[in-house]
Amino acid sequence: MKNTGEKIIEGALAFSGLITILTTLGIIWVLVSESFSFFQVVSVTDFLTDTEWTPLFTQKHYGILPLLTGTFLTTAIAILTAMPIGIAIAVYLSEYAPKNFRKSLKPALEVLAAVPTVVYGFFALTVVTPFLQNIIPDLGSFNALSAGLVMGIMIIPMISSLSEDALHALPKSLREASYGMGATRFQTAFKVAVPAASSGIIVSIILAVARAIGETMIVAIAAGQQPILTLDPRDAVETITAYIVQVSLGDVPHGSLAYKTIFAAGITLFIFTFVLNNISFWIKKKYQEKYD
Amino acid sequence: MKHIEANNVNAYYGENHVLKDISLTMKANTVTAFIGPSGCGKSTFLRCLNRMNDYIDSFRKEGDIFIEGKDIYDKKVRVEELRQKVGMVFQKPNPFPKTIFENVAYGLKIQGIKSKSVLEEAVEKSLKQAALWNEVKDSLHKSALSLSGGQQQRVCIARALAVEPSTLLMDEPASALDPISTAKIEDLIAELKENYTIVIVTHNMQQAARVSDKTAFFYMGNLIEYDKTKELFTNPKHERTENYITGRFG
Ligand SMILES: Nc1ncnc2c1ncn2[C@@H]1O[C@H](COP(=O)(O)OP(=O)(O)OP(=O)(O)O)[C@@H](O)[C@H]1O
Ligand SMILES: [Mg+2]
Numbered sequence: 001m002k003n004t005g006e007k008i009i010e011g012a013l014a015f016s017g018l019i020t021i022l023t024t025l026g027i028i029w030v031l032v033s034e035s036f037s038f039f040q041v042v043s044v045t046d047f048l049t050d051t052e053w054t055p056l057f058t059q060k061h062y063g064i065l066p067l068l069t070g071t072f073l074t075t076a077i078a079i080l081t082a083m084p085i086g087i088a089i090a091v092y093l094s095e096y097a098p099k100n101f102r103k104s105l106k107p108a109l110e111v112l113a114a115v116p117t118v119v120y121g122f123f124a125l126t127v128v129t130p131f132l133q134n135i136i137p138d139l140g141s142f143n144a145l146s147a148g149l150v151m152g153i154m155i156i157p158m159i160s161s162l163s164e165d166a167l168h169a170l171p172k173s174l175r176e177a178s179y180g181m182g183a184t185r186f187q188t189a190f191k192v193a194v195p196a197a198s199s200g201i202i203v204s205i206i207l208a209v210a211r212a213i214g215e216t217m218i219v220a221i222a223a224g225q226q227p228i229l230t231l232d233p234r235d236a237v238e239t240i241t242a243y244i245v246q247v248s249l250g251d252v253p254h255g256s257l258a259y260k261t262i263f264a265a266g267i268t269l270f271i272f273t274f275v276l277n278n279i280s281f282w283i284k285k286k287y288q289e290k291y292d
Numbered sequence: 293m294k295h296i297e298a299n300n301v302n303a304y305y306g307e308n309h310v311l312k313d314i315s316l317t318m319k320a321n322t323v324t325a326f327i328g329p330s331g332c333g334k335s336t337f338l339r340c341l342n343r344m345n346d347y348i349d350s351f352r353k354e355g356d357i358f359i360e361g362k363d364i365y366d367k368k369v370r371v372e373e374l375r376q377k378v379g380m381v382f383q384k385p386n387p388f389p390k391t392i393f394e395n396v397a398y399g400l401k402i403q404g405i406k407s408k409s410v411l412e413e414a415v416e417k418s419l420k421q422a423a424l425w426n427e428v429k430d431s432l433h434k435s436a437l438s439l440s441g442g443q444q445q446r447v448c449i450a451r452a453l454a455v456e457p458s459t460l461l462m463d464e465p466a467s468a469l470d471p472i473s474t475a476k477i478e479d480l481i482a483e484l485k486e487n488y489t490i491v492i493v494t495h496n497m498q499q500a501a502r503v504s505d506k507t508a509f510f511y512m513g514n515l516i517e518y519d520k521t522k523e524l525f526t527n528p529k530h531e532r533t534e535n536y537i538t539g540r541f542g
Pocket of ligand 2 (some may be wrong): 327334335336463
């Protein structure tokens, strides 16, 4: 028999769980219903194939592609920056660094993730872009490159920290096997440890991609707000998130079609991050218990 | 011919003095068993022979060890080269999460050997030596982790043999295995003796008696007795040895 105190605690815990689930369901409901009425006016084909996105202009076009390429471009730059650096840091920390150093450097790195993103945004706009303009003369003052690079710096700790966890969780016997065969540290790190921890490393990268896709402030500040279909990193671009901010802060009347575009854009974003999170969850589950 | 020679070896983990003035020699193409109670320093001494303790920060060693006449702790010795000559098999099977083929070919690949035919030949030869070929020849590209514990341990032995070491160090290689796999590995040791010098740590007296030519009994960091296996088991010179091998230990 449970006593009443325990029952109350159990109820309270279940209630907090319920709130989270209800909120999520609420968000999905709003996204779906608002985009549903959007798609009654704009066809899905137009939405997916039109190459212009100009819902706020007189000549209206509702093609999501420019926002997708903008999102893709900044995310790709961010991941290309963060992945090699993040994995290198993880390998250094788990395979080379002395124990004490590892213990202090890891939290220090994680501070990077605690910097408010608006600070990163201004850093990209006022420091990185002017600096890069010395090297790349025709770089616009708003551009995908600096926004992507700075976003990459922001997500380095995500990749390095999770990848380091994955490497650190490998049994010592695996490294000993490699050293025992006459392998160097470098060979042991890259031929044994990294492949053995690959599922964890891949998960860290996928989560970082999801984070980069959803990142808003940096791109809204430093990448510009021009939905142009381009893959040139020197150009200004607009990402899905930046567009949503732009409209939410503007004076678009509630209920108008322009207003509903943010839900159509939002659900697109939601689908991407949802799929990515599920992939990482699936990988984690599938490969988790390889070493008991 | 002296194959391994240790002179006055002392070893420490921090303040803990775990090997006390160990001197012994082992001949080529013999099997030497290390026995003794848990914590007496068998693994530590074994790991001195291929410098596996180098990575432990608190570890310190005094004294000299020669293998095939060379001081293995000499500054000029490349530890990677030493370990290619002095292979090791661990207590718990530790195959890489790679295919059987990749496991066995690993040592050659890290030496830069890329030729497919050379690798294939070496993998087949080593798996045959490890008495595993017939069981896995049709599944070389399956993950080594999908094998049974005994098979995994033989993959590890094949992996160690593939680089053709002169010496094989085995730290309780059969302790995690069932009797049938253990018997296979013991047979294997008897065969491998023709080409290798083998040092095996074991807690199993019968195993030591069955497989080894000489036996070393360690007790609290001291080498108490080192003799021909038959002699040590039938006619131990020290009381401690006698107590230990007869199971009267206290
Ligand atoms: N990495 C290490 N760091 C510190 N001390 C260690 C380490 N490895 C072993 N020791 C200590 O050294 C001593 C000898 O250990 P060793 O592993 O050589 O014993 P062993 O004879 O192999 O025992 P077992 O039969 O249990 O394997 C023990 O007291 C042990 O606590
Ligand atoms: Mg041991």
